[in-house]
Amino acid sequence: MKNYKIALLKGDGIGPEIVTQAVKVLNRAAERFGFTISYDEALLGGSAIDATGVPLPPETIEKCKATDSTLLGAVGGPKWDSLPGNLRPEAGLLGIRGALGLFANLRPAKIFEQLREASPLKAEIIGDNLDIMVVRELTGGIYFGERGRRTVNGAEAAYDTEMYSVPEIERIARVGFRMAEKRDGRLCSVDKANVLESSRLWRATVARIGKEEYPDIKLSHMYVDNCAMQLVRNPKQFDVIVTSNIFGDILSDEASMISGSIGMLASASLSEGKSGLYEPIHGSAPDIAGTGLANPLATILSAAMMLRYSLEEPQAAQAIEDAVSEVLKTARTADISAEGIWQVTCEEMGDMVCGLL
Amino acid sequence: MKNYKIALLKGDGIGPEIVTQAVKVLNRAAERFGFTISYDEALLGGSAIDATGVPLPPETIEKCKATDSTLLGAVGGPKWDSLPGNLRPEAGLLGIRGALGLFANLRPAKIFEQLREASPLKAEIIGDNLDIMVVRELTGGIYFGERGRRTVNGAEAAYDTEMYSVPEIERIARVGFRMAEKRDGRLCSVDKANVLESSRLWRATVARIGKEEYPDIKLSHMYVDNCAMQLVRNPKQFDVIVTSNIFGDILSDEASMISGSIGMLASASLSEGKSGLYEPIHGSAPDIAGTGLANPLATILSAAMMLRYSLEEPQAAQAIEDAVSEVLKTARTADISAEGIWQVTCEEMGDMVCGLL
Ligand SMILES: CC(C)[C@H](C(=O)O)[C@@H](O)C(=O)O
Ligand SMILES: CC(C)[C@H](C(=O)O)[C@@H](O)C(=O)O
Numbered sequence: 001m002k003n004y005k006i007a008l009l010k011g012d013g014i015g016p017e018i019v020t021q022a023v024k025v026l027n028r029a030a031e032r033f034g035f036t037i038s039y040d041e042a043l044l045g046g047s048a049i050d051a052t053g054v055p056l057p058p059e060t061i062e063k064c065k066a067t068d069s070t071l072l073g074a075v076g077g078p079k080w081d082s083l084p085g086n087l088r089p090e091a092g093l094l095g096i097r098g099a100l101g102l103f104a105n106l107r108p109a110k111i112f113e114q115l116r117e118a119s120p121l122k123a124e125i126i127g128d129n130l131d132i133m134v135v136r137e138l139t140g141g142i143y144f145g146e147r148g149r150r151t152v153n154g155a156e157a158a159y160d161t162e163m164y165s166v167p168e169i170e171r172i173a174r175v176g177f178r179m180a181e182k183r184d185g186r187l188c189s190v191d192k193a194n195v196l197e198s199s200r201l202w203r204a205t206v207a208r209i210g211k212e213e214y215p216d217i218k219l220s221h222m223y224v225d226n227c228a229m230q231l232v233r234n235p236k237q238f239d240v241i242v243t244s245n246i247f248g249d250i251l252s253d254e255a256s257m258i259s260g261s262i263g264m265l266a267s268a269s270l271s272e273g274k275s276g277l278y279e280p281i282h283g284s285a286p287d288i289a290g291t292g293l294a295n296p297l298a299t300i301l302s303a304a305m306m307l308r309y310s311l312e313e314p315q316a317a318q319a320i321e322d323a324v325s326e327v328l329k330t331a332r333t334a335d336i337s338a339e340g341i342w343q344v345t346c347e348e349m350g351d352m353v354c355g356l357l
Numbered sequence: 358m359k360n361y362k363i364a365l366l367k368g369d370g371i372g373p374e375i376v377t378q379a380v381k382v383l384n385r386a387a388e389r390f391g392f393t394i395s396y397d398e399a400l401l402g403g404s405a406i407d408a409t410g411v412p413l414p415p416e417t418i419e420k421c422k423a424t425d426s427t428l429l430g431a432v433g434g435p436k437w438d439s440l441p442g443n444l445r446p447e448a449g450l451l452g453i454r455g456a457l458g459l460f461a462n463l464r465p466a467k468i469f470e471q472l473r474e475a476s477p478l479k480a481e482i483i484g485d486n487l488d489i490m491v492v493r494e495l496t497g498g499i500y501f502g503e504r505g506r507r508t509v510n511g512a513e514a515a516y517d518t519e520m521y522s523v524p525e526i527e528r529i530a531r532v533g534f535r536m537a538e539k540r541d542g543r544l545c546s547v548d549k550a551n552v553l554e555s556s557r558l559w560r561a562t563v564a565r566i567g568k569e570e571y572p573d574i575k576l577s578h579m580y581v582d583n584c585a586m587q588l589v590r591n592p593k594q595f596d597v598i599v600t601s602n603i604f605g606d607i608l609s610d611e612a613s614m615i616s617g618s619i620g621m622l623a624s625a626s627l628s629e630g631k632s633g634l635y636e637p638i639h640g641s642a643p644d645i646a647g648t649g650l651a652n653p654l655a656t657i658l659s660a661a662m663m664l665r666y667s668l669e670e671p672q673a674a675q676a677i678e679d680a681v682s683e684v685l686k687t688a689r690t691a692d693i694s695a696e697g698i699w700q701v702t703c704e705e706m707g708d709m710v711c712g713l714l
């Protein structure tokens with residue numbers, strides 16, 4: 001029987017409880033589809049700071065590298081907010097993205113038909129089956145460029161550098177084009193080429209890759225300010241969006257909010273190889289940790305993405321996604337509760353998804 | 358009688374026709390409130406490129422400096438899109454912001470009650486009288502930082518620098534605080550302090566100015582990705598937002614789209630002194646130029662803002678704003694048309710506003 005090794009980074013806040021439910025679901029899927037999974041836990045974020053003094057212990061990187069893929073809960077919380085930048089939970093997140101070379105962040109923003117009502121947008125704006133995929137560059141740009149302080153005209157100043165090289169743009173562009181190939185064949189590249197030099201190189205490079213390698217994909221270019229508008233005005237126009245690290249951070253959060261059910265949205269961060277890091281897009285919600293209110297579905301769907309993109313178990317992935325769709329008809333956690341539908345705890349939700357598998 | 362001197366930068370596309378209507382309204386207001394205005398036209402953007410080869414002729418800067426304030430239509434269009442960055446219409450816009458020291462960009466995003474239906478957001482999300490003011494830093498950050506190309510590991514790369522100094526942050530923070538004082542007393546400063554060094558300096562500086570100079574204003578801090586979400590999830594939570602040039606570019610466009618009537622939104626760009634540059638937030642819409650379809654109301658409201666912020670004619674400003682509110686009940690341009698309401702041209706709309714003054 002095939003055995004997969006998965007690193008678990010439970011993280012902080014609701015992280016442990018949602019990962020526990022996802023593991024339960026993974027085990028049930030493994031049983032049903034005839035494979036096994038062994039898990040290796042490691043520390044990241046606040047819990048790592050508490051135990052080791054740093055948000056990303058070297059051991060965590062080693063463990064993740066030694067497995068087929070990594071499942072992450074969520075990191076961060078007010079407890080660690082006053083630490084200096086490089087010792088905060090977020091630094092652990094950025095560190096592991098860099099250390100594992102996770103340059104491609106896939107953030108689907110889709111509306112679950114059962115949760116249509118939850119969107120802040122009017123029904124006619126979201127239309128039917130809204131499904132946008134944001135492909136965000138994750139190991140470059142202003143997140144990883146040179147930064148620091150200096151003195152300008154006698155005053156203190158701080159700077160950060162947005163930088164992209166041609167190979168960095170090429171590889172993320174290819175991820176965007178390949179994603180569009182598997183979906184509706186439309187890729188929108190988002191930049192600020194009317195102002196930024198890095199965006200001008202971005203635009204020219206994406207255009208060239210499109211012309212040379214993916215002539216059948218319908219490529220368009222949009223300025224980031226316009227994209228932020230268009231996501232609200234007419235989100236249906238988008239299939240796949242590819243963009244830089246910082247623009248992707250902003251636009252993918254905006255796009256996910258359009259779905260109105262952020263507790264449902266999964267994400268994948270991929271490297272050149274097969275392995276990746278999978279996590280819900282929501283945060284660690286320290287205020288509800290331990291109360292049973294957390295929604296484990298985004299983490300369960302992240303586990304499904306892992307089965308599809310990193311473990312080559314697409315059937316198991318599909319079965320989990322179907323079970324999640326199904327369960328929404330009868331049971332919901334508090335964040336997506338609706339009249340006439342049973343409100344369940346985090347653990348009960350995990351059990352119900354298992355039951356439907 | 359008081360005489361004001363105003364520079365007119367009609368610009369490209371629909372620019373000339375909407376500015377013409379705003380001038381008509383300004384003249385009518387001047388007549389009614391007992392002052393006069395003399396105008397001096399100058400070139401900016403595509404029309405300047407066509408006439409002089411550059412998007413911002415030195416003469417334009419001189420003319421603007423010699424007047425009490427500047428009214429701008431809109432610049433840009435596909436005709437000039439393939440020119441190199443520094444020769445494009447947008448470079449003229451950035452250039453004049455820099456040359457006139459227009460460091461504070463005020464972008465109100467409000468819902469006109471008569472146009473509530475136009476918002477893509479559900480009625481319960483926008484609530485009553487949604488009115489957000491985005492204060493965007495306009496002459497610093499990545500728009501004006503060092504940029505260029507270099508070679509990284511043998512590959513071509515391009516970079517831009519986000520940089521802010523303490524005095525730059527202080528002065529825009531004060532604009533934000535003062536604006537909040539005049540409104541609901543709440544200021545939300547938006548940054549990405551969990552990643553960017555410039556944002557950490559931004560946050561610390563805004564917090565200090567708040568504590569030292571504006572202890573009565575309720576100051577909060579929010580990450581830009583979260584803000585992009587919250588604007589869609591619950592825009593009512595915001596009163597005044599203060600943020601950097603690039604984040605303000607993105608967030609103010611998103612916020613304005615929430616109103617659903619971008620053809621209605623004005624903006625002001627202010628320097629240390631009294632004078633400023635006023636313009637609609639929408640673009641030059643070259644596709645409808647000359648058809649009579651353009652909506653002049655955002656430009657007319659920009660002229661009203663000018664009367665209020667730069668010319669000390671608040672009564673005239675109020676009268677224009679009231680006339681615009683009034684006219685919406687009976688007549689609309691195509692972009693905001695509604696059943697049972699007379700659809701008028703750009704020129705007719707200008708005449709109707711004058712008639713109500
Ligand atoms: C926590 C933060 C550093 C992170 C980011 O900006 O990338 C988060 O917002 C995300 O999008 O995963
Ligand atoms: C045209 C462009 C350079 C400009 C900007 O980004 O500032 C525009 O988007 C704006 O917001 O006024």
